[in-house]
Amino acid sequence: MKQYLKDVPETLLIPLWARAAESKIDNPIVVDDKALEMMEQIDYEFTKFEGSWMTQTGVAVRTEILDREVRTFINKYQDATIINIGCGLDTRYFRVDNGQICWYDIDLPEPIRLRRKFFEETNRHKMIGKSVFDFTWIDDIHKTGPILIIAEGILMYFTEQQIRELMYKLLDHFSGANMLLEMMTPLIAKNGKKHDTVNKTGATFKWGIKSGKEMEKIDSKIKFVDEWNYYDYHKNRWKGLRLLILIPFFKKNFNNRIVHIKI
Template identity: 45%
Template sequence: MTEHTEHGVRLGTVQETLLIPLYGRAVDNRKPDAILRDTRAEEIVASIDYDFARFDGLPSLTGAVLGTALFDRWVAEFLTEHPSGTVVELGTGLDTRYERVGNGRARWFELDLPDVIDLRRSFFTDTPRRTTIAASVTDPAWAS
């Protein structure tokens, strides 16, 4: 397990992969021709005690940013058609989609494993429109 001492959270090996798309968005944000604008990702990366440089040069960084941009577009289109709709992000990790495409009217649920949600709560606060859920997607109890 990896210890993120600044936040006192431990991530398992699988959960640790959430740091790749986060770092990809932060690196992309620094580019003049960024695909996404995600200053929050940069702030989060700067505050986590972790050697993100190990991900430098990985093709998955660009792939993660492109995938994020595609999902952002789909969610934005959904919210255009259903401005008071509900968005459920499964495996939310440290995603900042709510900040990027949220419209202030939709209801958001962000689900991930308990250790990931522990880390996530270091950076994001639940609101009446935004709720984090610490559970496995394979556990049907989370949807109740």
């Protein structure tokens, strides 16, 4: 199936490629057979991403961290409601489902149309084709238990003002929820044109923060819980960066993290 995704929507094909490529190597960090299946059926020039080892490693590490933390939440709250904003072609639901959770995948209409070619909705797994800033999606969420919001590979494409607008809405409607978000530093966002895969699309990075603790500056109701630096995982896979990350300035200013907050 031919795809004509552009700009930010096109970037959903990057983690799909990365998970599929990771699944093919010896001793993979993650294995995603569904990603392999989808990539084979999508008519897109995935070859332009070949050799992008930093993206492949980064996506594999963030997948591992998020899978672990989502499972931890579900094990604690077996009737949880999971809201996955900017879901793209994510397959996490099928790896962590316990048979009880309710899961909502939210993205723009075109990515959701593409998802529907591979996945079918059930009474516990719903897909919503709306912009995350079309806040009518909130009315489509039927809460059944404690809430976990996932924002993977999406917030860096928004401005700081948009981030604030989104967080204020989440605070208003999902008070008490937990949130797992991917963040990059301002220096990485500023140098986005040098990114080994995003620079092959029309998308640009717009937002970054040095520490997850900075999320508390948005509103006093936001509480920082924890964060996990990608460079702390599978250090043998980071090649020459293994030496650079020994330098505190580099590790602090050139890293991606998964951040856990409560809202």
